[in-house]
Amino acid sequence: MSTKRQVHLAAHFPGVNNTTVWSDDRAESQIAFSSFEHFAKNAERGFFHFLFLAEGLRLREQKGRIHDLDVVGRPNTLAILAALAGVTEHIGLVGTLQTTFNEPLELAKQLATLDHLTDGRAGGNVVTSSDAFHGANFRRGGFLDHADRYTRAAEFIELSRELWDSWEPDAVVADPASGTYVDRSRIRDVDHHGPQFDVTGTFPVPRSPQGHPVIVQAGDSDEGRDLAAAHAEVIFSLHTEFDDARAFSDDVTARLARHGRSRDELLILPGATFTIGDTAEEAQERSRAIRRAQVSPATAIAFLEQVWNRDLSGHDVDGPLPDVEPDVDADAITRGRVRHLRDPRSTVAAWRARAASDHLSTRDLVIEVSTRGGFVGTPEHLAAEIDRFVQAGATDGFVVVPHTNPHGLDEFVDRxxxxxxERGVYRDSHDEGTTLRQNLGLPDRVRDRQAATA
Known part of the structure; x- marks a missing residue:
């Protein structure tokens, strides 16, 4: 058996941001079930560990309008995953789920149900929000202070696990005479009182095959990293450059130790794009064409407006960057998108210097700073790079993000x-286990909990 570290791969269904190239001849609906079905079956054919779906609670807006090249439609994640359970056999099914505007019992029940439907293949990606824009869809506005987002998320996960643990594994007993019945003595009422939640009652779903569906986390802030170190089992990270990825891994590893956890209890899987060519030159040319298709003139203007916080609809994207400064005092004109820039003015100054030195137009500059080339090269080069990251401990694998839907993963799987x-770093069967947790090599949380309380 190989002693090499094994690569873990997940597949991110495209269609919820401007990185999806809808002008591609192969592009199909991001709503039709046939798209989800093809993508999921293809990922399963490639022995991917899980399918990953994003979700949003409201369509993003730019100056009060929906930018249709960014995202149009976000169907319910759990409904799609439940449907995919019927057309797949092995692949894990992971959906993004909000801890801010949902309630623990509701989502714990839905995830436990999905785990039953899939015979143990369910997982949830924990995300947070505190803004009134999303909250308005729930008539709750900005009810949660920004500083409390991760406080609520941590308690949300803890309470969900308390609910899942309230049923002992043998609480449902089969009786030959009368059929299956519930042994009430093997079910504990939940009596939880914390800063975010007060829950008293009985969880309605029997223990699912995994006991605890796999918890994924996608935040990159200091608070997000701490949440992941304390509670998550997979991190969907942003860090795809080698040195950056290794620094992130070192940081999270140190945080794990502070929470009494080891590195083998958490997988780090950055989201990574890819472009394949028969030669390095062909791959680079394809990558340039894809990145240009991802940033149309309208998308370039929308991106500028997010940073400048100004109406730049009349700006020439083939000319230089705007000569006005960002308006940092006005209300944001972009709604529903996470802002990663802490200092727009210094960012714009750096972009101007880069555009001048590299002779970049506005659109060219936006392409450079807003798209990622990802892994670009021949199939041999991509396999070697993925292997290098994993063997060095920079990552445990990747969440592969194609640029077309639903056929964008086909070439990766085939080539x-x-x-x-062949390198001996990736599985060629689904025989590792029956559950997502087993296939990812994650600890059995139920067994560990029982041992700790014995």
């Missing part, structure tokens, strides 16, 4: 996966 298998 890169076999090379990873």
């Amino acid at each position: 890169v996966v076999p090379l990873l298998q």
Whole structure:
């Protein structure tokens, strides 16, 4: 058996941001079930560990209007995953779920149900929000202070696990005479009182195959990293450059130790794009074409407006960057998008210097700073790079993000996966286990909890 570290791969369904190239001849609906079905079955054919779906609670807006090249429609994640359970057999099904505007019992029940439907293949990606824009869809506005987002998320996860643990594994007993019945003595009432939640009652769903569906986390802030170190089992990270990825891994590893956890209890899977060519030159040319298609003139203007916080609809994207400064005092004209820039003015100054030195137009500059080339090269190069990251401990694998829907994963499965298998770093069967937790090599939380309380 190989002693090499094994690569873990997940597949991110495209269609919820401007990185999806809708002008591609192969592009199909991001709503039709046939798109989800093809994508999921193809990922399963490639022995991917899980399918990953994003979700949003409201469509993003720019100056009060929906930017249709960014995202149009976000169907319910759990409904799609439940449907995919019927057309897949092995692949894990993970959906993004909000801890801010949902309630623990509701989502714990839904995830436990999905875990039953899939025979143990369910997982949830924990995300937070505190803004009134999303809250308005729930008639709750900005009810949660920004500083409390992760306080609520941590208690949300803790309470969910308390609910899942309230049923002992043998609480449902089969009786030959009368059929299946519930042994009430093996179910504990939940009596939880914390800063965010007061819950008293009985969880309605029997213990699912995994006991605890797998918890994924996608925040990158200091608070988000601490939440992941304390509670998550997979991190969907932003860090795809080698040195950056290794620094992130070192940081999270140190945080794990502070929470009494080890590195083998958490997988780090950055989201990574890819472009394949028969030669390095062909791959680079394809990558340039894809990145240009991702940033149309309208998208370039929308991106500028998010940073400048000004109406720049009359700006020439083939000319230089705007000569006005960002308006940092006005209300944001972009709604529903996470802002990663802490200092727009210094960012704009750096962009102007880069555009001048590299002779970049506005659109060219936006392409450079808003899109990622990801892994670009021949299939052999991609397999070697993925292997390098994993063997060095910079990552445990990647969440592969195609640029077309639903066929964007096809070439990766056909041309890169076999090379990873030849290297002895990627599985070639679904025989590792029956549950997502087992296939990811994660600890059995139920067994560990029972041992700790014995």
